[in-house]
Amino acid sequence: MNLQFSIIVPVYNRPQEIDELLDSLTKQELKDDFEVLIVEDGSENSSEEIVKKYTAQLNLNYFYKENSGAGASRNYGMQRASGNYFIILDSDVIVPSQYLSEVKKALQENYADAFGGPDAAHPSFTSLQKAINYSMTSVLTTGGIRGKKKSVGKFQPRSFNLGLSKVAFEKTKGFSKMKAGEDIDLTFRLWENGFETQLIDKAFVYHKRRSTVKQFFKQTFAFGTARPILNKKYPETAKLTYWFPSLFIIGIDFSIIVAFFGCWQLLIFYGFYFTCIFLDSLLQNKNLKVALLSVVTTITQFYGYGLGFLESRFLKK
Template identity: 70%
Template sequence: MQNIKFSIIIPVYNRPKEIDELLASLVTQNFDAEFEVLVIEDGSSETCKAIVESYNSQLSNVSYHFKENSGAGASRNYGMQKALGNYFIILDSDVILHKNYLSEVKKALEENYTDAFGGPDAAHKSFTYLQKAINYSMTSVLTTGGIRGKKQAVGKFQPRSFNLGISKIAFEKTQGFSKMKNGEDIELTFRLWDNGFKTQLIDKAFVYHKRRSSIPQFYKQTFGFGTARPILNKKFPSTAKITYWFPSLFILGLALGIVLALFGNVYLISFYYLYFIALLLDAIFKNGIIVGFLAIFTSLTQFLGYGLGFLKTQFNNNN
């Protein structure tokens, strides 16, 4: 393994405040080696050029690049094509890094090198109650099975683009992200595997991920996730799992339970009642009362968005 030189790629679209917070967290890294930062402005009307340039004296190698709007995947590829390092770290603009992030990534890769990695996400203490509830819904064992932060066997973890690393060699072999609007990170993972590259979860390389700031935005995001999965299942049949149907079945079962309850049959709806009580208690224990109650709404939103998005594409693909 050659000496690792990190290039951090950050696509951004109309979010200058988030870039300021992310760059500030890069300034405070407990990391001795040099690294470069490339901020790729994806055709924004509200640019962050002035903010990026204000960090020239604090970050030894930070650059700003403006391009026409073409989506996050193309912007990441653009950044990797211009990067000088041999290992690329892809971050969403709405994350903040823990001070040991880069040191944990380097340590893990030196101990067990893979050509790609992913890291989990967490809620920062400064986040709003709703952001913490969304984070709970996206990471809890009771909602997603905890797969986004669960230690998986090396070689088969599916990194997500908000916190993803890929070697220059792997990027050049796969040509990076496809033109898919949703699920492009998972699609890249499958192509990495097909080309013989391994992936891993570096569980200590977590980021504080703000995600969406409203229920409608979160619904739109999860709906997009749901629409992508049947496309991936069709493109990579060996990766399809019955568990991908669970959110859709959950929503259909809830609707049926409500109808049956109106006619006096409460057995099915009782299951959902017990489930949400368990979810509420778990969320309260981990995040407090307010986040606990909000987590019920964010989890319902997640199931509804993903489930309906999945059914929409699944139905269309079969016609």
């Protein structure tokens, strides 16, 4: 198959991130022509001047539209793209030079109408961003579902690094109106329509994610609220493991309460777990500060997702 890539990037008030992303796209090893579509989602802080810097180096198109959310902006870009295979990237990623070459190679060897790739922490990221990356990708925290482990069943691509054929887009109509979990919703509809998804583990991006603990909490809370909605919409996909973060934080709170009455055994279990998080992060990142922050971000992740899940499951109609 003759692959013609169109890269679609929605952006909202993040011109500096677009600058870094476009700069990384100018350094791709792939010699094939590819187009880049920047979709400005009603931003007050426009990226247009940044985009103009790269028009001589990239086949670049810039669109400004009213704010409607990332999913609708991705659909807007795909509707206007000229390629036959779309690559969706978040504005807060940096793309390694071999990225497109790895995507092309993998699709030529084992074609699928949708793919996802992992994310990694760039050396330039802050200690907190590296810790957040650890918490979101470690087998000890998420079980490898975000691209660090192949044996996780059918892979569910995430929208920060996602590929979708034009054929699959036209069949599924792209992303739904969900504000969170819209990428998982798209994956389920792809499967319902007979399309295959795959993980391309070498097609990783450097993903900044959030820059403060508060922002990270809000992000994971949104992820948590989305899951019960998806479970209700696609009951055959519901799993007991989706309850784990909520049960985990309930267990921590219960352990703290009973510790006041002299029962410390449960707290020892949690202490052992977070010690493992610290040591594993230290081994991976070779940085004491990042390892310590990884404990903080892991706790934040569990509480954010767990509380969001419980609120969506029991309090929202």
